Amino acid sequence: MLTLKKKQPLRIGIISDTHIWTHYAVKRTVVHNGANINVRLLDLLNILTTFVNYVIDNDIKYVVHCGDVFESTDPNEEVRKYFNEYFLMPLIKAKVEVFIVMGNHDQKTTANTNLANLAGIFDLLGNVHLIRSPETFDIMGYTLH
Numbered sequence: 001m002l003t004l005k006k007k008q009p010l011r012i013g014i015i016s017d018t019h020i021w022t023h024y025a026v027k028r029t030v031v032h033n034g035a036n037i038n039v040r041l042l043d044l045l046n047i048l049t050t051f052v053n054y055v056i057d058n059d060i061k062y063v064v065h066c067g068d069v070f071e072s073t074d075p076n077e078e079v080r081k082y083f084n085e086y087f088l089m090p091l092i093k094a095k096v097e098v099f100i101v102m103g104n105h106d107q108k109t110t111a112n113t114n115l116a117n118l119a120g121i122f123d124l125l126g127n128v129h130l131i132r133s134p135e136t137f138d139i140m141g142y143t144l145h
Helices: 039-057 077-093 115-125
Strands: 002-004 012-015 029-032 037-039 062-063 097-101 130-133 137-139 142-144
Touching: 012 039, 029 039, 037 039, 039 077, 077 097
Parallel strands: 012 062, 062 097, 097 130
Antiparallel strands: 002 142, 029 037, 137 142
């Protein structure tokens, strides 16, 4: 739900259900940056790059990832690396404020690598916000629920 508090344009990038993963059913690989990579993963990384470039090129200052960043509730180091390299770090460098809503694929109570346990790192970055449960937050005078 979006509630208008001020009259100013709101430009926000919204992405969802990226399900970053390395074990796809399609087993075909290609060489990318000197390493063999699954073609489905490469497709996803290209989509993330296109999204991030659009946000930066159009001076969009807010991004909301609506959940299911990862396919697994316990993403391995390689998967987390791709998330950082192709999504998070370019947005942080461009001073884009990022809101990540935790989806069901992003939650697990026993893993030390899931999104909830990365929240401390996000806090240090300053412009990355992890939304663990329904809450309200403001962006440019707009209230998002």
